[in-house]
Amino acid sequence: xxxxxxxxxxxxxxxxxxxxxxxxxxxxxxxxxxxxxxxxxxxxxxxxxxxxxxxxxxxxxxxxxxxxxxxxxxxxxxxxxxxxxxxxxxxxxxxxxxxxxxxxxxxxxxxxxxxxxxxxxxxxxxxxxxxxxxxxxxxxxxxxxxxxxxxxxxxxxxxxxxxxxxxxxxxxxxxxxxxxxxxxxxxxxxxxxxxxxxxxxxxxxxxxxxxxxxxxxxxxxxxxxxxxxxxxxxxxxxxxxxxxxxxxxxxxxxxxxxxxxxxxxxxxxxxxxxxxxxxxxxxxxxxxxxxxxxxx
Amino acid sequence: xxxxxxxxxxxxxxxxxxxxxxxxxxxxxxxxxxxxxxxxxxxxxxxxxxxxxxxxxxxxxxxxxxxxxxxxxxxxxxxxxxxxxxxxxxxxxxxxxxxxxxxxxxxxxxxxxxxxxxxxxxxxxxxxxxxxxxxxxxxxxxxxxxxxxxxxxxxxxxxxxxxxxxxxxxxxxxxxxxxxxxxxxxxxxxxxxxxxxxxxxxxxxxxxxxxxxxxxxxxxxxxxxxxxxxxxxxxxxxxxxxxxxxxxxxxxxxxxxxxxxxxxxxxxxxxxxxxxxxxxxxxxxxxxxxxxxxxxxxxxxxxxxxxxxxxxxxxxxxxxxxxxxxxxxxxxxxxxxxxxxxxxxxxxxxxxxxxxxxxxxxxxxxxxxxxxxxxxxxxxxxxxxxxxxxxxxxxxxxxxxxxxxxxxxxxxxxxxxxxxxx
Numbered sequence: 135x136x137x138x139x140x141x142x143x144x145x146x147x148x149x150x151x152x153x154x155x156x157x158x159x160x161x162x163x164x165x166x167x168x169x170x171x172x173x174x175x176x177x178x179x180x181x182x183x184x185x186x187x188x189x190x191x192x193x194x195x196x197x198x199x200x201x202x203x204x205x206x207x208x209x210x211x212x213x214x215x216x217x218x219x220x221x222x223x224x225x226x227x228x229x230x231x232x233x234x235x236x237x238x239x240x241x242x243x244x245x246x247x248x249x250x251x252x253x254x255x256x257x258x259x260x261x262x263x264x265x266x267x268x269x270x271x272x273x274x275x276x277x278x279x280x281x282x283x284x285x286x287x288x289x290x291x292x293x294x295x296x297x298x299x300x301x302x303x304x305x306x307x308x309x310x311x312x313x314x315x316x317x318x319x320x321x322x323x324x325x326x327x328x329x330x331x332x333x334x335x336x337x338x339x340x341x342x343x344x345x346x347x348x349x350x351x352x353x354x355x356x357x358x359x360x361x362x363x364x365x366x367x368x369x370x371x372x373x374x375x376x377x378x379x380x381x382x383x384x385x386x387x388x389x390x391x392x393x394x395x396x397x398x399x400x401x402x403x404x405x406x407x408x409x410x411x412x413x414x415x416x417x418x419x420x421x422x423x424x425x426x427x428x429x430x
Numbered sequence: 431x432x433x434x435x436x437x438x439x440x441x442x443x444x445x446x447x448x449x450x451x452x453x454x455x456x457x458x459x460x461x462x463x464x465x466x467x468x469x470x471x472x473x474x475x476x477x478x479x480x481x482x483x484x485x486x487x488x489x490x491x492x493x494x495x496x497x498x499x500x501x502x503x504x505x506x507x508x509x510x511x512x513x514x515x516x517x518x519x520x521x522x523x524x525x526x527x528x529x530x531x532x533x534x535x536x537x538x539x540x541x542x543x544x545x546x547x548x549x550x551x552x553x554x555x556x557x558x559x560x561x562x563x564x565x566x567x568x569x570x571x572x573x574x575x576x577x578x579x580x581x582x583x584x585x586x587x588x589x590x591x592x593x594x595x596x597x598x599x600x601x602x603x604x605x606x607x608x609x610x611x612x613x614x615x616x617x618x619x620x621x622x623x624x625x626x627x628x629x630x631x632x633x634x635x636x637x638x639x640x641x642x643x644x645x646x647x648x649x650x651x652x653x654x655x656x657x658x659x660x661x662x663x664x665x666x667x668x669x670x671x672x673x674x675x676x677x678x679x680x681x682x683x684x685x686x687x688x689x690x691x692x693x694x695x696x697x698x699x700x701x702x703x704x705x706x707x708x709x710x711x712x713x714x715x716x717x718x719x720x721x722x723x724x725x726x727x728x729x730x731x732x733x734x735x736x737x738x739x740x741x742x743x744x745x746x747x748x749x750x751x752x753x754x755x756x757x758x759x760x761x762x763x764x765x766x767x768x769x770x771x772x773x774x775x776x777x778x779x780x781x782x783x784x785x786x787x788x789x790x791x792x793x794x795x796x797x798x799x800x801x802x803x804x805x806x807x808x809x810x811x812x813x814x815x816x817x818x819x820x821x822x823x824x825x826x827x828x829x830x831x832x833x834x835x836x837x838x839x840x841x842x843x844x845x846x847x848x849x850x851x852x
Contacts, residue, residue: 159535160527179566185553186563193554193595264549265567266526266541328577338458427528428445 140208164373170427173268183275188282190412204288206242226362226393229303232294236390237359239291241381244321245350250276252330253348255337255426262427269423270416277322284318295390306392313389313401317382320408324378327411334415334422335408363395375400378407433503433618434538435651436524441533442496443519444490449830481679493519494675497533503618506645506652508666508683510690513671517655518623521545524653525621539618542569546623548608553597557588557607560596564611578614585640586610606633618667619651620644638665659687661760685771691760691800701728703822712748712807712815715741715784717822722831728824731831733795733845738803739788742779746767748809750776753787756804757796758820765843769808791822795845798828 192198210231217223218230225233251273255262258272264275299305357379366374374380381400388394447456469583494516501507509517523530523545551560561582563574575582582590586607588599594602622641642665645652656662660667662683669686671678680687684852701719718739721727730736740753752775756767768788779785803822807815 154538155536156539157537157541159523159537161530161532175571176566176569178572182563182566182572186555186559189559190554242500261550261567263522263527264546265543267567267569344597424529427522 139304147361169268171273173270176267176271177309178273179267180271180278183271184279184282187275187279191283196244199286202283206235206238206287206290210236213238213360219392219429223361225306226364226387228387228391228393229298229305232291232305233362233387234300234360235291235294237357237383238386239284240317240321240386241289241354241379241391243280243356244379245354246280246331247277247322247325248329248350249347250280250338251326252332253343254329255333255422256340256343256385259427270419271328273333273419276329276363277326280325281318292332295376304392305390306318307390308392310385310391310396311389313385317386320382320404323408324404324413327408330419331402331411334418334426337422337426353377353379358387362387362393364393375403378404378411380404434500435503435505436501436653436712437536438497438499439534441494441520441535442531443516443523444531445493445530446490457839477548485789492675494523494530496679497675499670499677499680501653503538503651503825504645504649506641506666508662508669508686509653509655509672510662510669510686511672512656512693514674516675517672518545519675520672521621521623521655522652537619538568539619540655541619541714542612542615542617543621544568544612544615544623545621546765547612547698551596551604551608554595556595557583557592557599560607561611564608565615565669567844568612568615569617570615574616575611582610582614584635585613585688592624602633609633609637613637613644617650617708619653621653623655629706641665659691660763662720663687663761674729701726701822705818705821707743707745710816711746712742712744712751712809712819713781713818714753714805714807714821715743717741717803719804719822719824730824730826731829732798732826735790735792737790739786741784741786742777742807744781744828745785747781748777748779748815749780750809751785751815752776752808753789753811754804754806754808755789756806758802758804759843760800760802763843764804765801766794767804771808771810795847797827797841797843797845800825 192201195201197204212232214230218225254272254276258260262269283310295305326368332342356374356378358374363371363380363384381397381404384394385396385401386394388396394430497516497520509520511517521543522528522545524535524537525541525545527543527545546558546563550564552563555563555746561579562575563571565582566572584593586603586609588603588607591599591603596607599607620641623691638661641652641654644650644664645667652665654662654666666683669683669685669690670680671690673693679686702716704716705714707713718726719728719730720737721730721737722735738755742751742753744751752769752771754767754769757765759765768789770789771835777785777787801824802820803824804817805821806817807817
């Protein structure tokens with residue numbers, strides 16, 4: 135009886151022909167429909183999210199933005215002591231401080247991007263459940279706001295770098311340093327792509343969140359953050375090179391510090407990895423974001 | 431070309447019940463396997479209508495099933511229904527928070543939804559920052575917010591606190607600020623959930639006024655969900671009644687509200703109701719409504735004297751039992767509450783005995799309409815033995831008892847006879 139009343143109403147709905155609807159909500163849409171126009175319309179939101187992240191980071195702290203520096207400085211001191219002085223790992227003749235600092239600053243950008251991106255669905259379920267905006271704004275804002283943080287930390291690296299150059303510590307930068315913007319793009323892409331894949335999977339299966347923090351930490355040791363690639367040989371070297379971050383870190387060191395392993399093939403592998411991760415990440419994210427509220 | 435603003439066609443939404451966990455993976459794989467072979471999703475064929483009260487056999491349930499309706503531009507559609515009728519699901523689909531299982535929604539223009547006030551408010555940010563952030567989340571551009579910033583602040587009445595972090599705000603102030611942002615949205619279609627249930631009376635009035643202005647003055651389409659029938663009647667031009675995930679009726683607001691209330695409440699009784707013991711120390715056994723002729727009835731004439739007789743039973747000794755009587759309108763507005771204690775009357779009842787009490791209403795003139803009695807038993811001000819909402823429904827008919835002309839509901843709930851003097 136209820137059904138019949140619904141059908142009577144439906145006849146009212148079909149009296150008009152096709153009209154100029156500006157929006158149609160359907161169960162399924164094309165995977166490739168990224169709604170870039172929508173994303174562009176919400177660009178202010180992206181900037182406001184970035185601003186929010188940046189401002190709230192040091193709200194009610196005494197040291198304020200100095201915290202951005204403190205983290206890499208302390209880690210560098212620890213690494214210099216543990217790996218440089220106690221374990222006496224090689225740094226290819228580069229001063230310990232710049233060697234570790236370069237690795238840490240690069241790695242922490244990638245790690246932050248992937249960690250933050252991987253929890254967006256769960257962390258923002260309350261917002262996503264109440265209002266629509268292109269969901270991809272969220273991971274993009276994470277990448278951008280972490281880039282600001284990275285920028286600040288990168289200044290720290292530059293300061294140390296210039297100090298050691300003027301001291302004549304044998305640092306010989308070369309033109310490959312100009313690859314830096316491209317490297318930054320690769321790191322952002324990797325963090326974003328992998329993060330989106332993981333975040334999409336975690337909406338239904340939470341197991342991955344536990345693996346991730348651990349996995350990212352482990353992956354750092356499987357990358358040349360604390361040792362140069364040149365000290366490795368054979369299968370271990372290949373294994374480390376499988377980590378897409380390895381070539382990025384090595385290229386960066388080669389350009390800025392004059393020591394390191396640079397091969398176009400290695401960087402090409404990282405680039406390909408990044409493109410695939412971005413592609414898959416966007417597709418999966420786009421599919422999941424449409425109905426994740428039902429399963430999160 | 432017609433002036434439709436939203437058209438909903440065969441819209442359905444299926445949910446899986448129970449825990450997402452064991453079995454999810456196998457269902458997902460099965461679904462994927464069907465999809466790969468180009469077959470229909472096997473789980474779409476099953477599922478039951480959404481009736482909360484009965485325990486279903488299937489793990490899948492249709493929160494909405496084959497919904498069809500159309501909203502014209504400038505209409506204010508009130509969506510009503512019991513809890514679990516599918517109102518929120520419908521709003522979620524319309525506001526694109528989640529996608530339908532089958533069917534389509536077509537719309538003209540931007541849809542902005544207000545399923546909650548203050549979505550995305552960050553407690554550490556100042557009021558100013560939150561206005562921008564919240565506005566952008568709701569779909570405004572920075573320039574739009576900037577141009578309306580002063581009006582938003584004025585509407586919220588929080589000008590003094592605008593550079594203070596929102597975490598220092600009172601909850602009421604936070605809501606006012608959030609609603610102010612939403613009020614200055616300029617979408618073609620606005621979707622509002624029961625956000626008006628917050629804030630003080632003055633602010634609610636302001637909010638309803640603003641919504642009326644938006645729909646009437648600016649020709650926007652508004653979809654409004656509420657349990658507050660007075661607000662729905664006040665605001666909406668049309669009503670949509672949902673029940674167990676299907677559209678029961680759509681049309682004139684007053685008729686829809688009336689239909690909803692008649693489903694929702696007990697049918698008019700004969701004027702006599704009995705209640706269960708339920709292990710209370712003192713409880714109302716039965717209640718009788720009597721007209722001026724001492725006949726038991728649920729229909730009273732306009733202006734007729736009536737009385738309410740209670741039979742109270744006690745399982746313990748109670749020395750100062752005070753019955754309370756209240757009357758609610760069908761819109762759930764409390765007309766009055768009266769306790770026998772106010773007249774200095776209290777009753778002493780022995781264990782395992784009963785007492786009959788009758789309250790006479792000689793001067794209460796209720797306007798025609800449906801009402802319900804609320805009863806309670808107390809001892810002093812501290813102890814409450816029993817309370818029964820909706821204990822007995824009765825009707826005041828249009829027929830006048832004593833030669834006075836009844837007026838319709840728009841003059842208020844009761845009629846009073848003041849003494850007019852020069």
